[in-house]
Amino acid sequence: MSGAEKTAGEFDLIDRYFRPLAGKGSLDLRDDVALLVPEPGTSLVVTTDMVVEHVDFFPDDPPEAIAARALRVNVSDLVAKGADPVAFVLALGLAADRNEAWVARFAAGLARDIGRFGIALVGGDLSRAGVTTVAITAFGRVPNGKLVPRGGAQPGDVVFVSGTIGDSALGLRLRRGELAPPPDVGHRHLLRRFLTPEPRIELAGAIRAHASAAMDLSDGLAGDLAKLCGASGVSARIDVASVPLSAPAAAMLAxxxxxxxxxxxxGEDYEILCTVPASAAAAFATAAATAGVACAPIGTIAAGERAPVFVGADGAPLAIARPGHDHFAGA
Amino acid sequence: MSGAEKTAGEFDLIDRYFRPLAGKGSLDLRDDVALLVPEPGTSLVVTTDMVVEHVDFFPDDPPEAIAARALRVNVSDLVAKGADPVAFVLALGLAADRNEAWVARFAAGLARDIGRFGIALVGGDLSRAGVTTVAITAFGRVPNGKLVPRGGAQPGDVVFVSGTIGDSALGLRLRRGELAPPPDVGHRHLLRRFLTPEPRIELAGAIRAHASAAMDLSDGLAGDLAKLCGASGVSARIDVASVPLSAPAAAMLAxxxxxxxxxxxxGEDYEILCTVPASAAAAFATAAATAGVACAPIGTIAAGERAPVFVGADGAPLAIARPGHDHFAGA
Structure with missing residues (x-):
């Protein structure tokens, strides 16, 4: 253990690779803090996610993709609340085997997404770490009172999801060798969907305008819908045949x-799950299409508090096991 | 690698230990985001710091102290800018050997400081990690235009530091066995100063009212003063005999x-370094004394851009080596 004093090398890396990315409010990354001056009438939405080597990414993933992933899972959280991304701070813990070339590529990955999402790097911390760890806290803006909550779904609301579901989870299992790649279809699509999620930033306005409840899908549609319903005090009935699948996912499922x-x-779809009052469903679908994001209605919110029901093509409910195992069980 | 899907155990830990700590703006930690509604006329000051096992703390440090340290290094950054702490988000990566009892003690340490500093836990992320890692992003409030910068020092300003200098660096070296404990004095004081820094929260108002430039001391007085002077385009002359020392530090130095x-x-004093116009020095000293924080004048800002000079008791300048080694050298 060496103490947390920063070394000359760490300052040099910040100078060389992160200062050029610094945006409005960053005080040029020279002041230990960032300054966010809120626009009148708006509130700040804050989210934080940590991604860790061996847990959230593979050590040999491209550094550009690790950076993009760390930022995107945060941007996805903001968008799901109807917020427009504004700024983020980055705490980067570097394992000893990450050299300057790795940092350069990591910063290049960030730079690309900063431009694309219009989000400013405003602060950070760089330190050594046993395993490479990226913690990002991101800030978005919503008009006061316009945050789209998780708990606002009402019986009769239409349940929508963006994009296609399950690609990332299949991609992870292909990557781990737990599933065999489908013979004729592009399983690279699935691997890529796991490696680099696509936050639905174009959808923020439509969500803010029309959704009664929303969240991004990080822990699986079944589990996340249960959370949305739990927070809203409602149930849901999902038509499994309506859940949008990519061609490779559909082929594997067949x-x-x-x-x-x-x-x-x-998990880790990083698509949007939202509920929209039936009277606004057409307007939401139009706004989503105009924004260029495919959104599919997959079911309806129901009264009551029982767990959401996933109804298969045969009309019988599908039982979905909880993902993952209990890491802390017996601890 | 397991994918970042949260497990039931992680949700349970959040329910049991972190939800009870959640404050205003947290949306009860149920919504992936926090909501900060700014007070009119104020700006938000943001800082982020990551503390990592083996780098910033020892694996057998008390979990309460690890939590306190992670929060306090952030609070210290806010206070140094004249900001009043408001809220923070916590990303906690837990190594496999951290059990539920450890998490309970970590949360208890946070709870104590939340009460003491009047800062609200508003969001977070809990995940597994190879080594335990705590990333905190903290928010403070200043009236618009009142952030105390690092680069505002002017020739003639008086240089102040709070508390005593060097205790933490001596404590770390005692802990590592690199220095022998002094025979007759309380070296536990030095160990404690390393383990649990004391952010000078009571000083925020005096800094805001009087300081021309300020920062907290995390990388050593010599290096941090050089940074403050560099950002301000000035030099400084420090009277080493004026630098306040604790009794155990003075005994070791003797x-x-x-x-x-x-x-x-x-490094890691987490005391305040600030400059105050000579005309306001008496008022600052009075305000600091009223706030109950000892602040000592240790020198004067000088014109020019040469490195700050530390003048010893014999009138000759002291050369201070840069701390640490270059982790990334040759990388």
């Missing part, structure tokens, strides 16, 4: 019907 | 004059 468990139970 | 290198060059 070969093995049990993969519904992975598609609905696995 | 036995080994070379320890000035550790006292002025070592």
């Amino acid at each position: 070969a093995d019907g049990n993969l519904w468990q992975v598609i609905l139970g696995g | 036995a080994d004059g070379n320890l000035w290198q550790v006292i002025l060059g070592g």
Whole structure:
């Protein structure tokens, strides 16, 4: 243990690779703090996510993708609340085997997304660490009182999801060798969907305008819908055949019907799950289409507090196991 | 690698230990985000720091102290800018050997400081990690335009530091066994000063009212003063005999004059370094005394851009080596 004093090398890395990325409010990364001057009538939405080597990414993932992933999972949280991304701070813990070339590529990955999402790097911390760890806290802006909550769903609301579901969970299991790649279809699509999520930033306005409740899908559609329903005090009925799938996911599912468990139970889609009053469903669908994001209605919010029901093509409910195992069980 | 899907155990830990700590703006930690509604006329000051096992703390440090340290290094940054602490988000990566009892003690340490500093836990992320890692992003409030910068020092300003300098750096070296404990004095004081820094929260108002430039001391007085002077485009002349020392630090120094290198060059004091126009120096000293924080004048800001000069008791300048080694050298 060396104490947390910063070394000359750490300051040099900040100068060389992160200062050029610094945006408005960063005080040029020279002041230990960032300064956010809120626009009148707006509130600040804050989210934080940590991604850790061996847990959230593989050591040999491209550094650009690790950076993009760390930022995007945060941006996805903001968008799901109807907030427009504004700024973020980055705490980067570097394992000893990460050299300057790695940092340069990591910063390049960030730079690309900063431009694309219009989000400013305003502060950070760089330190050594046993395993490479990226903690990002991101800030978004909503008009006062306009945050779209998790708990606002009402019976009769239409349940929408963006994009396609399950690609990332299938991609992770392909990457780990737990599933065999489908013979004729592009399983690279699934690997890429795991490696680099696509936050639906274009959808923030439509969510803010129309959704009664929303969240991003990080822990699997089944589990996340249960959380949304729990927070709202409602239930839901989902038509499994309506859940949008990519072609490779559909092909894998055609070969093995049990993969519904992975598609609905696995995580890290980083798609939007939202509920919209039936009277606004057409307007939401139009706004989403105008924004260029495919959004599919997959079911309806129901009264009552029982767990959401996933109804299969045969009309029988599908039981979805909880993903993951209990890391802390017996601890 | 398991994917970042949260497990039931992680949700349970959040329920049991962190939700009871959640404050205003947290949305009860149920919504992936926090909501900060700014007070009109104020800006938000943001800082982020990551503390990592083996780098910033020892694996067997008390979990209460690890939590307090992670929060306090952030609070210290806010206070140094004249900001009043408001809220923070916590990303906690837990190594496999951290059990529920550890988490309970960590949360208890946070709870104590939350009460003491009047700062609200508003959001977070809990995940597994190879080594335990705590990343905190903290928010403070200043009236618009009142942030005390690092770069505002002017020739003639008086240089002040709070508390005593060097205790933490001596404590770390005692802990590592690199220095022998002094025979007759309380070296536990030094160990404690390393383990649990004391942010000078009572000083925020006096800094805001009187300081031309300020920062907290995390990388050693010599290095941090050089940074403050560099940002301000000035130099400084420090009277080493005026630098306030604790009794144990003074005793160790009396036995080994070379320890000035550790006292002025070592880090993690988490005291305040600030400059105050000569005309306001008496008012600042009075305000600091009223706030109950000892602040000592240690020198004067000078014109020019040469490195700050530390003048010893014999009138000759002391050369202070840069702390640490270059972790990234040759990378």
